[in-house]
Amino acid sequence: MRKKLKLGLFGFGCVGQGLYHVLHETHGGVQAEIKKICVKTRNKERILPDHFFTFDRAEILNDPEIDVVVELIDDASVAYEVLKTALAHGKAVVTANKKMLAEHLEEIYHLQKKYNKPVIYEGAVCGSIPILRNLEEYYDNDLISSIDGIFNGSTNFILTKVFEEKKSYAEALKTAQELGFAESDPSLDVKGFDPKFKLVIAIAHTFGLFVKPENVINIGIDHISDLDLKFAREKGYTIKLIARAFKQNGNIYGFVAPQFVDTHNPLASVRNEYNAVQVQGAFAEKQLFIGKGAGSYPTGSAVLSDISALSYDYSYEYKKLHQETGLTFSNNLLLDAFVSFDLDVNITVKDFERLDSGYAANGKQYMVGQVKLEKLREWSLIPSVGVILAPECKFVSQDASTKESLLELKTV
Numbered sequence: 001m002r003k004k005l006k007l008g009l010f011g012f013g014c015v016g017q018g019l020y021h022v023l024h025e026t027h028g029g030v031q032a033e034i035k036k037i038c039v040k041t042r043n044k045e046r047i048l049p050d051h052f053f054t055f056d057r058a059e060i061l062n063d064p065e066i067d068v069v070v071e072l073i074d075d076a077s078v079a080y081e082v083l084k085t086a087l088a089h090g091k092a093v094v095t096a097n098k099k100m101l102a103e104h105l106e107e108i109y110h111l112q113k114k115y116n117k118p119v120i121y122e123g124a125v126c127g128s129i130p131i132l133r134n135l136e137e138y139y140d141n142d143l144i145s146s147i148d149g150i151f152n153g154s155t156n157f158i159l160t161k162v163f164e165e166k167k168s169y170a171e172a173l174k175t176a177q178e179l180g181f182a183e184s185d186p187s188l189d190v191k192g193f194d195p196k197f198k199l200v201i202a203i204a205h206t207f208g209l210f211v212k213p214e215n216v217i218n219i220g221i222d223h224i225s226d227l228d229l230k231f232a233r234e235k236g237y238t239i240k241l242i243a244r245a246f247k248q249n250g251n252i253y254g255f256v257a258p259q260f261v262d263t264h265n266p267l268a269s270v271r272n273e274y275n276a277v278q279v280q281g282a283f284a285e286k287q288l289f290i291g292k293g294a295g296s297y298p299t300g301s302a303v304l305s306d307i308s309a310l311s312y313d314y315s316y317e318y319k320k321l322h323q324e325t326g327l328t329f330s331n332n333l334l335l336d337a338f339v340s341f342d343l344d345v346n347i348t349v350k351d352f353e354r355l356d357s358g359y360a361a362n363g364k365q366y367m368v369g370q371v372k373l374e375k376l377r378e379w380s381l382i383p384s385v386g387v388i389l390a391p392e393c394k395f396v397s398q399d400a401s402t403k404e405s406l407l408e409l410k411t412v
Ligand SMILES: NC(=O)C1=CN([C@@H]2O[C@H](COP(=O)(O)OP(=O)(O)OC[C@H]3O[C@@H](n4cnc5c(N)ncnc54)[C@H](OP(=O)(O)O)[C@@H]3O)[C@@H](O)[C@H]2O)C=CC1
Pocket: 010, 011, 012, 013, 014, 015, 016, 038, 039, 040, 041, 042, 044, 072, 073, 074, 075, 078, 096, 097, 098, 099, 123, 124, 127, 180, 181, 182, 183, 184, 293, 294, 295, 296, 299
């Protein structure tokens, strides 16, 4: 039986207002009503009358009439406090806060069991793309070997504007902020933290493994230089920030890094704030989901879908967690990368496991070859170093001595 829900909303910014609009535009399609909205800033102009708003979280959290707390604020620590209190007070939670989820996912899993109340969060991973419920329900029995794609709308928007419209990086970032795509701290986007948080959540629902975000390597797009862009254009490539996780030899590997992408790769045509998720299963084989990964209405629609799911008592069962045993997370990988750096940076041939080419031009050095993932992370922290994976990058596991460890996974 479908329930009519009373909602307590935290946050009325880009996504909160998006939710408000999509909820009212379904014309009763979803049986839910926003009772109160908790926000932070007093004296801010709002599109709704004052009586909707409160600055006191307890007004929502202690209200026995409110069934569901919808958490859409831009502060991960406060969001976690809100989530814990809401569950303890017997309320279900919908959230789009990927930073908070990635940092506390295992605890949140246990809290749901303890209080017997669900936390669902489709809007937290790739905006409007319905991936989590698909991983939970549709891919319940398929053996998934990899999940990858474009998991951040802002950086895809920036790369599109820089490549196609020759906009400057700063100008493109400013537009992404104005359109509400970027995080309040945009370094989370451009340094690859935000897609990493989404990947951490996706890994739990794909492989049944809780990984701490600090154990997952993220390389952003902020050190990509004009010369790297020129190189890509000359070769007929574009650059995409790719999040990926895959299973090999009982290990799960996962990381975020920019990659040259050939025009035949379907990800090349995923532009602006669109995201894409590719799932590789043993039986269904490859499937690609594309949709808007950021923005007010697209994310609002994912949040609304979660609210609707709660009206039918939906909760994640974390099915893969009960299927998989003995998986470990590892960064012990070799990858094919293109590394560009200023002449005074101490990167040498010896740092490469295999050097395919190297040259100097326009005051920069370029080296292409096979490198350890950990080393790429170290280099990516140096401002004058650009790290971009090769278009046909192979990922070679160094973890096991079995034949299978020599198996090379190829990107599309
Ligand atoms: N923007 C997007 O496209 C997407 C965002 N998300 C996630 O959704 C969440 C919200 O993002 P977004 O709407 O863009 O953020 P905004 O910055 O647009 O809005 C943030 C809202 O949170 C409120 N807020 C902040 N701190 C508190 C607090 N301590 N107590 C009460 N309210 C508070 C703000 O209040 P006030 O209005 O008073 O300033 C504001 O209304 C974030 O976790 C983000 O990562 C997920 C997917 C896509």
